[in-house]
Amino acid sequence: MRAPVCCPRFPPLRNAAAMPEGHTLRRLADEISGVFAGSPVRVSSPQGRFAAEAAQLDGVVLDGADAAGKHLFLEFSGERIVHIHLGLIGGFAVHPSVSEVPAPVGAVRLRLVGQGPTGDPAYADLRGATQCELVGPGARDAVVARLGPDPLRPDADPDRAWQRIARSHRPIGELLMDQAVMAGVGNVYRAEVLFRHRLHPLRPGRTLRRSQFSAIWADLVELMADGVRVGRIDTVRPEHTPEAMGRPPRVDDHGGEVYVYRRAGQPCLVCGSLVRTDVLAGRNSFWCPQCQRVFRSRALQ
DNA sequence: GCGCCATGTATAG
């Protein structure tokens, strides 16, 4: 079957290639709430892997959606919650207003169909998620409880993260990615926030000063909130934008303007040194050897 | 058309 020609009044917000960090999940939760909450929703699993659970939820009112770190929760009436984790490649494409709901394309694990705020049909398709399970409040709370503070949540207590970091010999670049230390930060925000604070990713957590941690936290609160608003990760300051520097804008699949993430071998936007990369905690890490020169040892530069 | 890589995490050894 061919993909349906797509001509809604509003262009569909494509989250399918999201490769999500916390901002993506917060944005999805807000959008799904805005589109579906308060009314009964048709729930199905065209692909079949969530069919039994979908049948139980079909026609039930969606009370709302919430996000914690990189986890998404769809809260249906009767304390039934769908716990979703997109993993590396999952996506949840929300179409707030279409003239007609198309036949599913590809492996759609979960489909929501309802009436959007405009009165037109609305639907959302979940694909490629590593986690999609029907749980109760207890299981949801357990998931949230094992997460560190989330910079996107107003109820977050950054001191919990600081207590872990200040005691740890592990590299800060690893600690920032540990969802039990801090929730929602992924590989892009890790690389970028460390650059912005001139910290080498291998620097042990316990060598950070409290003021440095506080500055990082405050920065993440702002950067990630921007990410929610804009729908992509932009971290360069005004003086380093393509327009300000007269350089071509970045073109790749995540689209945001960044200092070091996936810029290995290219000149640092601040000092011109070539951006370096190495694997840290199983993921590619990027840093500027000059701006983030924390260790004097040449071996680590 | 194929293989690889990717904003993530769980599990096995």
Added chain:
DNA sequence: TATACCTGGCGCA
């Protein structure tokens, strides 16, 4: 530390 899992985009034949 290695690998498995899931999908889409890209570079390269």
